[in-house]
Amino acid sequence: MxxxxxxxxxxxxxxxxxxxxxxxxxxxxxxxxxxxxxxxxxxxxxxxxxxxxxxxxxxxxxxxxxxxxxxxxxxxxxxxxxxxxxVPAQHCFASVFRDHSYLGVSTDLETTLQRIRAVSENDAKAWQAMLDDFQHKAPHLFAVLGSPMPSTALVKSVWRSWRELGKEGVAELLQLLLATPRDFLDRHFENDSLKAMMAAWGLHVDFTPDTAGGALFPYLESMANQAFGMVIGKGxxxxxxxxxxxxxxxxxxxxxxxxxxxxxxxxxxxxxxxxxxxxxxxxxxxxxxxxxxxxxxxxxxxxxxxxxxxxxxxxxxxRPGLGTMMIHLALDSLPDWKAGAELQYFSYVHIAPDLAMMSKVYAEAAAGLLPAEPVLVVGQGTALDPSRAPDGKHTLWVQVRVLPAEIRGDSLGVIGPAEWSQVKAAYAERVLDVLEQYAPGLRSQILASHIMSPTDLEQFNANLIGGDNLSGxxxxxxxxxxxxxxxxxxxxxxxxxxxxxxxxxxxxxxxxxxxxxxxxxxxxx
CATH class of the missing domain: 3.50.50.60 (FAD/NAD(P)-binding domain)
Structure with missing residues (x-):
């Protein structure tokens, strides 16, 4: 045959x-x-x-x-x-800080601005100005991101941008594509908490606060969530x-x-x-x-x-990006966030309290060390979609960013060099310790857990080499x-x-x- x-x-x-x-x-x-x-x-x-x-x-x-x-x-x-x-999120993402305050972006602009005004009146005006500018520039930016690279379509979109935005507007877009998150955020805002809230998105895509080209994702996610909202899948x-x-x-x-x-x-x-x-x-x-x-x-x-x-x-x-750990929790109730019960309504909560911490965790992982204090992306899917768990129960999606694919040591000197299969449980306990700082009593709410180390992620999907969830x-x-x-x-x-x-x-x-x-x-x- x-x-x-x-x-x-x-x-x-x-x-x-x-x-x-x-x-x-x-x-x-x-x-x-x-x-x-x-x-x-x-x-x-x-x-x-x-x-x-x-x-x-x-x-x-x-x-x-x-x-x-x-x-x-x-x-x-x-x-x-x-x-x-x-399922749309009314409250998209937030960051919690060491003083147990928080900043978050909700689809209602005035709600977001009110939170920012509480830390900086100037930054609230700057956020509004950036959003207005985003509405103007977004079609041109998305045209570039949606064109083969390089292509006639890309040339046409750049030409259209030149005609509609002028050379200054195009220069601003180019600067955005090349800037570090820190430089971009320092140029526009004065409050450190607001900068940290936006910069956390950079570590989703392998960018520290000081990595060239890293400004785009914090800008896009922050402005797009404000303008269009966030969605997750029903079920x-x-x-x-x-x-x-x-x-x-x-x-x-x-x-x-x-x-x-x-x-x-x-x-x-x-x-x-x-x-x-x-x-x-x-x-x-x-x-x-x-x-x-x-x-x-x-x-x-x-x-x-x-x-x-x-x-x-x-x-x-x-080159792969750095590794990731996923921790999935079945919970009796949503985390009791110390920064306020309203955090339970957010789709994402970032535990990345300042730019120095984000830079440190990346440097540690890049050196092959288990970070002392990892960045955590906490997804609260059942806050938006109760169908994902039995009545009254919840799931928690915890992405640990970033980690070494091969462990050479531990920044705290507690966990020795070993294979991930030997230390993933111990490192997951460190993650839970961090979570407990911001959501006391979380461990008592856990009904069951599932831990996926960088090695486990590669075994789950061979494209995720070394636990790199970016595929490069x-x-x-x-x-x-x-x-x-x-x-x-x-x-x-x-x-x-x-x-x-x-x-x-x-x-x-x-x-x-x-x-x-x-x-x-x-x-x-």
């Missing part, structure tokens, strides 16, 4: 791979998605990790970038027909995955799970299909799309003899037209017919499905 043939094969059923498959199928392509794991989704997964009835988003929780994506806007009606539903982040799979099947596509790819086949120098670990072969006449970290593609799946040495060398030095650092030397490597930022590879998408490619990490959608629109043009 001959191998089955489709127009395109997508390796990896993460949200970018599914977005590419849906878009191609909507344009008449016959598409097969092949996934090694038992279910689609990749890092966008919702599971009962602790107790029955407690639904935990394993990695990604915030779906705001998906809700604002070009892919969603194009397929909105069909995705919602297949069950996609969001879990995997609502987007279930909807995309359903839509793909409606369009005639297929998702094959429990099907690890052993080898990407080539015919006369062109990617022509895949061979699975069980020996089955599937052919593709137009494209093989790898929704994978390039280190996996060119380290395991492609005959190295077919790869130019210069390209392989660039892939070999493609976003520092300037491997971002924009340098992502994943110079000369190949538009999803092509040196092998004809083989393309990359996913967080390792432009525009990088997040749930916006940008790379999958942009690749598909390019292929189908």
């Amino acid at each position: 001959g191998a089955e043939t489709t127009d395109a094969i997508v390796i990896g059923a993460g949200h970018n791979g599914l977005a590419a498959a849906v878009e191609l199928a909507s344009r008449g392509w016959k598409v097969r998605v092949i996934e090694a794991k038992s279910s689609a989704g990749g890092a966008v997964s919702t599971q009962e990790l602790t107790l029955p009835g407690f639904k935990h988003d394993v990695c990604a929780m915030n779906l705001s970038s998906f809700a604002g994506s070009a892919f969603y806007q194009r397929h909105k009606e069909a995705l919602e027909r297949h069950g996609l539903a969001f 879990g982040a995997d609502t987007i995955i279930k909807a995309m799979v359903g839509l793909l099947q409606e369009l005639g596509g297929e998702v094959l799970v429990n099907a690890p790819v052993q080898h990407i086949a080539q015919t006369r120098g062109r990617a022509s299909g895949v061979v699975l670990s069980d020996g089955r072969r599937f052919n593709a006449t137009k494209a093989v799309i790898a929704n994978l970290n390039p280190k996996l593609v060119f380290g395991r799946l492609v005959d190295i003899q077919a790869v130019p040495a210069s390209y392989q060398q660039k892939v070999d030095v493609f 650092s976003h520092h300037l030397d491997q971002n924009f037209f340098l992502r994943p490597v110079a000369g190949y930022s538009k999803y092509k590879t040196p092998i004809k017919g083989l393309y990359l998408c996913g967080a390792s490619t432009w525009p990088g990490a997040g749930t916006g499905a940008g790379s999958g959608y942009m690749l598909a629109t390019t292929l189908a043009a």
